[in-house]
Amino acid sequence: MRARALVKSCGIDAAPVDITKFLAAANAELQYSDRLGSGTAGMTIPLGERNLILINEHEAIERQRFTALHEIAHILLDLPSRHDQDVDSGGMFSYVRRPPEEIACDTFAAECLLPHSLLQQDLGDAVAGFEFVSRLADKYQASLACTASRVAINAPFACAYVLSQDGFVRFSTSSPAMRASKFFVTSRIQVPAASITGQCLKxxxxxxxxxxxxxxxxxTDDFEDVDLMEDVRFSGVWNQALTLLWIEDGDLPDLRGQRSIDDRAAEEPLLRELDGVLPWPGRGRRS
Ligand SMILES: [Zn+2]
Incomplete structure (x- = not known):
């Protein structure tokens, strides 16, 4: 919500978002450096009232933009940087043992890079799958992983995004309809061998x-006879797999009317644990 308020106060109204507006809000300036090690995407040096954000110039532009916003999150949320632990665990974009402060700053950065207010317009004619996500990633100058995560959180249909690394689920997001139906991807499990992701891994x-x-x-047993569509892309770095899951027929009539549930769920991007209650509407089932 802090990120959404910042997007509004900075007057962000077009994609790709203008990073300089966020920098001004954080009283920060950006410098590209060739002296940061390969495991360091960026860092902030406080200079009295001002902040100097150093960005690794060897990173791709979409990662530089994300890193700048991640550093701005550290400044505005007053959260200490724990990048030393990032380096130990394989770098800023690795999801092995990522500290909670860093995940909070990632969430903030992702909301700024792909703001809810702008995504709502683009997702009006969304088509599930990576072809659409890839087009959106180009438009927002964001990574495929970050865009997929944000599309899943904001999508107007039942879908989820799963990031796995070294064959284990590390992170997932899902749309309001998916959350309202209590479909949650179990965290930290091994990628299911029979899934498309598991088959591709093998x-x-x-x-x-x-x-x-x-x-x-x-x-959850209640999903025993439900089918999902699955689309997966592997990232060359850190042995990561990006997986999109969605209900093919997509018309969850019992959920579409529940705007209040959807709205509440939209404010809750991090997943809750399964609670065993699954009021599945009875459509989209396998025959
Ligand atoms: Zn950080």
Missing amino acids: AGLRTGSGQVAAHLWTS
Whole structure:
């Protein structure tokens, strides 16, 4: 919510978002450096009232933009940087043992880079899958992983995004409809071997898509006879897989009317644990 307020106060009204407006709000200036090690995406040096943000000039532009906003989050949220632990665990974009302060700053940065207010317009004609996410990533100058996460959080249909690393689920987000239906991807589990992601991992494939049983991704019995569409892209770095999951027929009529639930769920980007209550509407099931 702090990030959304900042987006509004900075007058952000077009994609790609103008990073200089956020820098001004944080009383910060940006410098590109060739002296930061390969595990360091960026850092902030306080200079009295001002802040100097150093960005690794060897990183791709979408990562530089994310890193600048991540550093701005540290400044505005007054959260101490724990990048030393990032380096130990493989770098800023690795999800192994990422400290909670860093995840908070990531969430803030992602909201600024792909603001809810702008995404709402783009997601009006969204098509589930990475083709659409990739187009949006280009428009917002954001990474595919960050864009997929933000699309899943804001999507007007039932979908989820899963980031796995070294074959284990590390992070996931899901749309209001998915959260309202209590579909939560179990965290820290091994990537299901029978999923498209699991099959691609085994075969060494970089992309894949297809239909799978929903219970592969969630441990709840009520999803036993529901099918999901799955689309996966592998990232060359840190052995990460980006997976999108969605309900193909997409018309969850019992959920679409529940705007108040959707709105509440939209403010809750981090996933809760399964609570075993699954009021599934009874459509989108396998015959
Ligand atoms: Zn940080």
